[in-house]
Amino acid sequence: MKNLINLFAASLLLFTVISCTSGTKEIGADISTETEQIEAGKVLFEQNCSTCHNFNQSAIGPNLSGLTRKVESEWIRGFIKNPQEKIDQGDERAKELYEKYKVYMPAFPTLKEEDINALLSYMHTYERAPVEVNDSEKLEDPIPEKISKSDLNLELEYFAQIPASDKASPLAKITKMECEPVSGRFFVQDQHGIMYEIRDSKPYEYFNLKSYFPDFVSKPGLATGFGSYAFHPDFTNNGLLYTSHTEKPGNKPKDFDYADSIKVTMEWVITEWTLEDPNAETFKGTGRELMRIDVVTQIHGVQELAFNPNASPGDEDYGLLFIGIGDGGSAESGFSFIADHQGSKIWSSIMRIDPSGSNSANGKYGIPASNPFAGVPGKLGEIYAYGFRNPNRIFWDPKGRMLATEIGHHNIEELNLIEPGKFYGWPIREGTFVINPFGNMSNLYPLPADDSLLNATYPLLQFDHDEGNAIIAGYFPEGGPFKGKLLFGDIPSGKLFFSDLNQSQPEILEIGVVYDGKETTLRDLCQNGRVDLKYGQDCQGQVYVMTKADGKIYKIINQ
Known part of the structure; x- marks a missing residue:
């Protein structure tokens, strides 16, 4: 054969x-x-x-x-x-x-x-x-225009210190800081396996996730470990919490895998937890596995779980879990067909599932009938949108629009407006440029004349690696000079940006930092060349800045 x-x-x-x-x-x-x-x-x-x-x-x-x-x-x-x-x-x-x-x-x-x-x-x-490219058309600087600096600053004050979970930087791998929307309780998770509740500006261990999984692994880092969490919108009544984490490869049944000849480095696991008492100060409950996914490398896994915060009982999105999964490093490892699948594979996608249903292939969750590929032959009904390298944050703006940040490969960082069934380009587009997954993926090329035939959806915002190397977002302050505007930034350098997404052509502007009344930078604050920037928000709308390098959390006071 x-x-x-x-x-x-x-x-x-x-x-x-x-x-x-x-x-x-x-x-x-x-x-x-x-x-x-x-x-x-x-x-x-x-x-x-x-x-x-x-x-x-x-x-x-x-x-x-x-x-x-x-x-x-x-x-x-x-x-x-x-x-x-x-x-x-x-x-x-x-x-x-x-x-x-x-x-x-x-x-x-x-x-x-x-x-x-x-x-x-x-x-x-x-x-x-x-993909066919002409190397004579290779772009040396895909976005030559520079991001302008705004006169505005983020004024920060110290808020909390998360316990060190490692001996070397990042000391605390804190990546997500959000509240349970009904009770208002406030949580942050460390990728090494611990979830904390913040009370009176102090962290209290709430959930030791790694203790439940003997095969849990959070090294060598690069987004492995405790990936994300999301509280069901009716958590205070049903006690349902959802988590993602990585395990070393094993013999447990996989829901999504690929040919045996391709290496498996990690397995991503999505778990539904039922708590005995949702109001208890510490976690006590039982979990059931919803799905298990193989990935080629340790990068670009399930870094985001989210429920639509605007959905109410009776709305289409209510109780449906959004799951962002990247390509698992498949494209740059020489297996771009895993990422480039036209809706037929789970990787490089944002999923939407019904945890209370059972019509999935494994019978552990439901596929909503309103999903764009539900019941379509040759497609996966779980997929809501696809064509992502690494959709690391999923969130909604004040207008109720769904957004996702996309960490790029060698050149372009993206913010995308997410619409059901749309294709967002990876691995044959990076931002508004052609990338060749069959050749040198560090090179970008201009879009061809017949690009409309691809039917790709392009970013709402993009910047190249002259400005930053890994985008992170995203929250909208409810007051102050940044009211209603998106705060985002660059993970490694800690550069801070904002944009008014209500503009017909949104502009990116860089923001300064003020701490103790003095202008500074996040690199200087954490005394580290790699900041590992993250944002968080509580139920009162207060936005926070986190520096993973030293495990510190700062409150934005001019909002």
Whole structure:
């Protein structure tokens, strides 16, 4: 099988397809998109073909992405059954393949018709051919315009110190600081596995998550460990809390995995917890696993869980959990087909699930009927939007619009307006630029003239790495000079930015820092070149700044 596909897949690179004329059947239109057949084809492919082929780049054999949309399926079927016969008959395609590979492929006369159809169905889910770029068009500085500095400052005062969880910086890996919306209780989590409640500006250990999981792992860092948390909007009555965390690879059943030939570095686990007493000062409850996801590297996992804070009982979003998962480092590891899936895989997406339902494949959660891909053959119903490298924060603005920050690869940081079913570009776009996941991913290129055919959604805001290397957001102060404006920044440097998203073309402006009446920087405050900036907000609307390098939390006092 693998030699067979090695031959016919090469036709993707060898033949030009003439555009369909009126009345001509579209290439691949006869291939079934039934989910069961696609799954059967996936099994056949992974058993027989994946060691030599993928849908990302040429390896031992050619890249298969887009093949079934370039070559007639009847020709592929005939070639599978008897490739040498086609060559002997003088078939031009078959002859060119033989001249390229200098070998006769074996015939497969006993392969069942349904097996061939299943293989074609699975291969047909990979829509795109490799990205074509012209290196002469490479952009040296994708966004030459510089961010201007505002006259405004964030005035900060010390608020709290989180206990050190490591001997080296970052001393406390604090990443999320939010309140339980009904009681107003205020929490912050450390990625090394501890969740604290802040009372009277002091941290009290609330939940030791790592003690529940023997395989819990939070090193080497880079967003591993205790990823995120979210309280159900009816938490004070039902006691439901949701968490994400990483575990070392093991033998537990996975809900979302990939070919065995690709390395698994981490497993991300989403857990629903039921607390015995939601009002208790310390956690006591039981958990049930909702899903488990393999990732290729330790980066770009499940860094965000969130409920829509504007949804009330009876609203479409009420009680539905949004889950942001990046590509797991797959694209830059040479497996961009894991990220570039057109809604057929879970990675690089924002999911929306109903934890109280049971119509998912594993029966542990529900897929809302209003999700854009619910019931669509060849797509995953869990997906709400897709095409993200690392959607590390999901939040809503004062108008109720859903937003997400996207940490880029080598060049561009993004803020995206999230709409259901939309594709946000990764891994073939970074911001409003072309990136080639089959080549040097450090290079960017201008958009092609026919870019509208891609139907990608581009950022509301973007900046390049002249300004910062990893975007973080995002809260909207309810008073002061930044009232209604988005506060965000750069994680490593601690640079602070704001923008008025109500403008037709929002502008990014840099903000200064004032502490104890003196102008300073977050780098100077935490005495570290890498600040690891994060923001937080309580139920009264007060916004905070966190410096993970030293585990300190500051209150913004001019709001």
